[in-house]
Amino acid sequence: MNVPVGVVGAGSYLPARRRTNDEVAVAAGVSAEWIAGRTGVLARHAAAPEEAASDLGAAALKSALAAAHLEVEQLDVIVVATSTPDELGPATACRVQALVGARQAVALDVTAACSGWLFGARVARDWLAQDPSARYAAVVGVEAYSKFVDPTDRATASLFGDGAAATLLGPVAEGRGFGAFTLGSDGRYADHAMIAAGGSRLPVTRGQRITMNGKGVRDFILDVFPRMLAQALGRGRVTLDEVALVVTHQPNPVLLQRAAREMGVTDRQLVVVGDEVGNIGAANIPYALAKAASDGRLRDGDLVVLIAFGGGVTWGTTLLRWSGASAVRVAPALATQLQLH
Template identity: 60%
Template sequence: MGTYLPTRQRSNEEVARDAGVAADWIAERTGVRKRHTAAEDEAASDMAAAAVRSAVAAAGLDMEQLDLLVLATSTPDELGPATACRVQALTKARNAVALDVSAACSGWMFAARVAHDHLRGDAGCRYAAVVGVEAYSKFLDPADRGTAVLFADGAAASVLGPVPATEGFADFHLGSDGALADHVLIPAGGSRAPASAETVATGRHTIRMDGRAVRDFIAEMFPLVVSDSLTRNRLRMDDIDAFVAHQPNPRLLRSVGTALGIPPGRLPVVADEVGNIGAASTPYALATAAVDGPLRRGDRILLATFGAGMTWGSALLTWSGAPVIRTAPTAEPLERSAR
């Protein structure tokens, strides 16, 4: 696995000034303390390419060994071509088939399912890179406290390949409800409302979110997704070593986890330090758990995601001990896990 966070950080104090709230309000209501923001000339593909390079290096591979590159994002470089093609060019993964998957914050899991099934179905393919990335800062209204305090930028990638039969992914289960699509969206810029002077003037190219509806959806769906996965696989809560989930905001995630009865220490929370990085949230949390604990080889992980659309998904993952390289804004830019 590999992760990337842009250098610039925005504190609660800075965000609060533009959003018209107190810094303490942000911390108390969301739990987010800081978030990372891409540079003006830094696009989603730039961040994704950095994460993919780190993941491929962690796997001990060369870029030319990738057979597939699947990218998940809701903030692409352009409406077309696929941002995955931009990443392919940046990384020189010339032998990989590149494509995008759009499922918002559930995107990495949807992309992982595509890559997993592709590898299993094509004997000629051995390695796939799956990357989630968001450049949300390009699409935020700084004055909208419902979105500006939560959403941030970053990327996280994983390399899928051959593992022993007792390790790796199992039991993907994905879902969506398009009737709820208006809960989170960028209203303009697509074929329904192409860019115009009017759409720009009315701020319709920024993220709009019904915060209460999204919160209620996650509070309802998280327990259902977890219980459904456990039931289908005849498992109990105690059989799961770690529950790695999308990170909508730390306060909500911890609250739902507690209500669900997830044992202390088994629900990694990373959004305190990075905010909601959408399609990158779940793989970033997984990579962080591999580096900082509690993951060990052979651990059983239940992954759960939720996103605009509305979308959701779960999967079981038996951890293979995959190494991680994190590319972060520190004096030592590369941090490799020892596991």
């Protein structure tokens, strides 16, 4: 019989440079108050010139391993979710694997934009559940958006930030861990949020910038959030009152809170981190999950709804029954990392 798979460790990393709205507003041609009022974002972090996505991801993974008291040799699988890879090839996961020294692990990337971590968690959960020789997997969400943001474009410059978070998956007690996953994609709306240049269609070496159809993205979020929440509750045969936390992608805290309140999600249930770090893409959900754990908002047996959505467009949801016996925490090894309370 398959052993349940859940979260057994978590870590995160934010680059040292913190950019406030005052700084961003100057180049974007708006005020700091405009950014805060429209987006709810107050600050975001930017990677150093020498830092790539793999550097951020490796730092987050090292902290997760320390938190879970696991050795890197115990990793069987590393899945990296990112829209801002070090290069088009090889996989950024291979770069992360080398940086942490996980020579025994299989390393691969998952590209599903801001839904990437959830897609990666599905891959890792199924891998562990079906391979009796595999015990632990790492799912890393990381973005280095600052390398691709046009600072004069207020729609993207005000929202996007850099950061990474790593989640370790492994065996948990019966009745704990991940439930069924629901994932989806609709490529008809791939142009809503994208980095157009740098691939096989526009193979250039410079000028890659993030573009976003703000109205299209807003409409998508307001449509997909309630559908995913209802689907998660329905598949799990639970009510919203039974849910401890709703952990979701953080594209825009103002829009997220609006969508959540319309569905009856309370402020106590909703985890909001976008105000502190902005939209960090595939890292948003694992970062928010780690933050909630470090803040003491999760106890053994708590039910968490995870909701992802992103460019592509992509979306997904699952239920996670928290395992307190796993002693999930965030290692305080790095100064820019989340601290335990």
